[in-house]
Amino acid sequence: MTSTSPAQVFAVITAAGSGTRLGSDRPKALVDLGGMPLVEHALRNLHSGGVDCAVVTAPPDHFDEFQALLDTAEFRDFVRVVPGSPLSRQASVAAGLEALAQTTDALSDDSPVLIHDAARPLVSPQLVSRVIDAVRAGEQAVIPGLAVADTLKSFREVPEASAGQTQGARYVEATVDRAGLVAVQTPQGFPWKVIRELHRRAAASANSEATALTDDAGLAQQAGIPVRIIAGEGRALKITTPIDLVFARAILAQDAQA
Template identity: 45%
Template sequence: MSDESLSPRTAAVIPAAGRGVRLGPGAPKALRTLSGTPMLVHAVRAMAASNAVSLVVVVAPPDDAQGVKTLLADLALPERTEVAVVPGGETRQESVRLGLAAVPEDITVVLVHDAARPLVPVDTVDAVIEAVRDGAPAVVPALPLADTVKEVEPRGKGEPEPVVATPERARLRAVQTPQGFDRATLLRAHTAVAAEGEGATDCAGMVERLGEPVVVVPGHEEAFKVTRPLDLVLAEAVLARRRANDGF
């Protein structure tokens, strides 16, 4: 029996119910294609690439859960990894909660991953899982910032905004996914933190509000979020480089 088979099982929850309006009209963001393949499929494969992940729960648009099931039905994945599809909610927070409810109780490590980060390398996924297994209740991959950041007083669209502070860049990180959690801690966060407005967009932030520690592990430049049309161009370039270099 391998060491991996003795380790706690890991599930990945992928909330993919959003519309992604910043990419323009058309299919939901997670179903936009990269090199002819929906981003959601790339994201599922990225999670399944980890030997530790035994279940991927995809939280689909409520009105198209069956279509997503059909899309993923014939997806070639390692035998160790199952895929489940559940309908999502009105907010990301609700969708994550619904996905978490589909995770069996014997799974003790849970990842939450953005479908819009389809190209995260497996080494990053494994680093997050390992940190949770080593005892961290919540783990986020993140990168140092390249740009100086200004805190401003928000104004209307297009209006000049007064600067109120310049945070120390060396102390700041740009957070990515998958975020990893001890399952019990994440469940407690979703029970304790009430949804307000559009709900929480960062599960690690919910855990912080419980007073639990959150730790950062190194992220990766290819784990960027595909949000705007220019991001699609960059993602296509990354895939082309992978095909040329690795036969991906």
């Protein structure tokens, strides 16, 4: 009996976010965390989790900086850097997928492809592996999700002042039942044939942040594809504000003591 090696695993890492809310004048993915840029943490964890080849979509005006950072013996044969799109995250992912198609002939219809945000640098290799395993088991779309801990409320904004209400202020309308909600993380996983076709079908909506979707699972939902939720993890937090960096540094410190 002959054995067949599993299909190689590929990833697109979106790294075009600005560092404005972090108080940085550099792209968020280049912000330092424990002596290493966020994007480098993310790439190392993806590789340790089973990713064989990755494309990083960099801000076009910082392309050379990303290229120089990742043109090392560690990453040269693993990572390709391409310009992301200024139009939307969705357009940047599409550009990364197109680069994958041009980079390798190892892609097959069932090759697992992960879409990951560089702003989630501390995702564990174990979570990466679980996403890959779920795709290999036949799932067409896989996302990590965390139970929502906070109380959630919907609100309305008052356009004009009235008795007891301030113009332009927000007032609670209802408390949202959080029992059926999860906070979604990355990496999100798909077979190559599925994710490529989803982005092709939705290309028009990627031309503006107003119409683009904020994650790739949303494209699967639009197409009627079931999206499997697996357990996420606290360490895969998204770095958005300075307090997130504080939490991330604490995670690194705990790792160093383990």
